[in-house]
Amino acid sequence: MHKVVIPIGPQHPALKEPESFSVTLSGEKIMKFSARLGYNHRGIEKACEERTYIQDVYLTERICGICSHSHSTCFVQAVEEIAGADIPKRALYIRTLVGELERIHSHLLWLGVAGHEVGFDTLLMYTWRDREVVMDILAMLTGNRVNYGINTIGGVRRDVTAEQGKAILKAMDTLEERTNYYIQIATKETTLIQRLSGVGLLSNKDALKLGAVGPTARASGVDRDVRRDDPYAAYAEVKFKVITDNHNDVYGRTLVRVGELLETYKIIRQIIKKMPEGPLTVKVPRKIPAGEAVSRYEAPRGEDMHYVKSNGTEKPDRVKVRAPTLANIQTVAKMLEDRQLADLPIVIAAIDPCFSCTDRLTGIRHAGKRSKSVLKWEELHAYSIRHYREHGIDFAELNKKMRKALK
């Protein structure tokens, strides 16, 4: 059969963020799938080096729009470890609370997106309606719906009052009821199961080999969860189950996520009950002593990892971010083997991708040449000036003005 190569992205309705994939099709069947990351590269790691630690908290928060708390907590944990700060218990509990609320909103969002990818818009509307409950709670607790800004180096910025605690517990009851309903839908609605079951198979062996993390790995029977294996914040003091599943497909991933939602409600109830009294922050000096640390965090999408190296100044020497999607994206090609084009959106969506978080570098390929080259910082700077000059924008003037303004 005649083969065609179709581009999926950078702009495509199935992708909620721009990223470039290309699919070789034979009829409806996928012969080859390749991903080209880097479209969304924002230079955040470099930008972190240019800013102070306190500014970086807000910058890392903006690595991802959905798991914003995950990234900022992960970064803050690394910095606190270098500084040797002993974080107050109450602050750790509040971090855990916001982290778990974030997991609820992320998983509900995912369920809706999964529904939309298979054309089940009603599921999208209902899950996103219920997600508003947790969004309102987050806005009430932290002052914003998405970028919570609750973390600061040495603790948290806002307290949780008793009334807020009550409101959260009430919301948990509502959400638990709704989640049970979605479990009913996911396990009973025939058309939905038809689209999810047996799609995007990833065997346990492949999941381990390709280094999958989070719900993607747990749906392939890999029993891994940073919250239990390497407890941070207040996770050592709460009881919860790590949900795994052996379906190995998108259906399994759905079950893991809705199962995790139920566990999350349990965790939040325990947190509210056990939350100790005490201060919210501990003083951490602006200049962090030289050192390095790696911090792990179980984001809703999987294990998030930050590496921070300090050099004794107010600004970090190096920040490295490994977002969960980077670990999971390799599995997509495996999952799509011998599948149909119609399965592509849901299989990509099933790893709950966040491409902006993933894009840590951009490979530059010169048109005509096949070879890729690595540019150093100075070369990139020179390249950008040259590129813009060729397009009629000259920064020389602007640079002069900038220098003048800075003086």
Place this chain on the structure above:
Amino acid sequence: MIRPGKMLKQVLESVFKKPATTEYPLVKARMPDNFRGKIVFHPERCIGCRLCMKDCPSGAIEIRKVGEKKFECEIDLGKCIYCAQCVDSCLKKALEATREFELAVLDRKKLKVTYNAETGEVSKG
């Protein structure tokens, strides 16, 4: 037992329920009390330590000296990321986050807001 149309019951019920969405610009949305919206500046409290400028992640805030112990503040709402770190950094509570979030304007110059003791809140352009 799997069955098609599992959502039918709930879907039909919601016809008789109040819609979850609102007609937003007509019906105003209310933010919670401690919302981090537009930042306002109280010139009389400022002592000119410029800690806010130092901590602002996006360089949106500028404190200028306009007289003896008198300061004015210019906030670029286009640059501001509404983290309210400046509010936390300020020792004298001269900065305050408000619930105001509908800040879109057609002229980008209007995004630069200056707070001055004499003239009050002025946006350029």
Place this chain on the structure above:
Amino acid sequence: MLSIFYILIFPGFLFLSAFGLAAQFVDRKLCARLQNRVGPPWFQPLADFIKLSAKEDIIPEEANPSMFKLMPVLAITAAITAIFYIPLWSVNPIYAFSGDLIVVLYLLTIPTLTFFLGGWYSTSLYSRIGAVRALTQLFAYEVPLLMSILAPALLADTWSLKEMSLFYSAHPFFWLFNILGFAISMIALLGKLEKVPFDIPEAETEIVGGTFTEYSGRLLALFRLGIDIEQIVGAALLAAVYLPFGLGLGPVAGFLLFVLKVLTIVCMLSILRTIFARLRIDQMISFCWKCLAPLAFIQLFIDLVLKGFIVR
């Protein structure tokens, strides 16, 4: 003169466009309420149409311009032509001849063919995949649709919609025997109108806009209007075949009943499209052949038995 009035104004182009847009509003509003949303205001379909009409038409460089432009017009024309043979509020359609049932069914197939040709001549990859899917889908739902519409005709022993109406007016409760066929046709109509769960040819998350990816401006507006009109005509056909009661009520009451019947069918279609996920093309085909076609056979069998024992 009268024919021109029929074609352009009533029950032709103008009436059908207005009714089509109104039905689109009912569909969208109901769908929104089923999903617990507020939904669009009443003039939204008209506003969309006007807005699209005011936009620039972009024709892909490699597309065949005449075919590209012809297809939306052809889709509308075919759908409008079909309405003249369907009895609306009395037993008499505007034009009738023996065998017009088959003609109506074929005329209603033409819009799908125009989707195929329009998509194919757009030369875009997404359009072509959508076009092929539209055609594949056509072969799946058309057979159960044809068979289930054949069954009531078989009972009435005629190929003419007019005579069918006469027969069912003479035997008032016989339409109850065709409920199964009604359900099958309803599902097949979802496929014809490319609605969830059968919106496979224009599945936006897979192939962007499918057939209509390259269409924009006036041409897209016409295509959308064509689908709206097709929905009305399809619903009118189903109403004429399966709900043939109250045809002797006179023009005003009859007309209102006709509108009510069509809107009921439109509402049922929107409920159906809210509660399902989109199927894959292979699942759709096996569903149509393995479930719908045998059910249509059962309907045929019921009518054959009825005809053998009761009607004679």
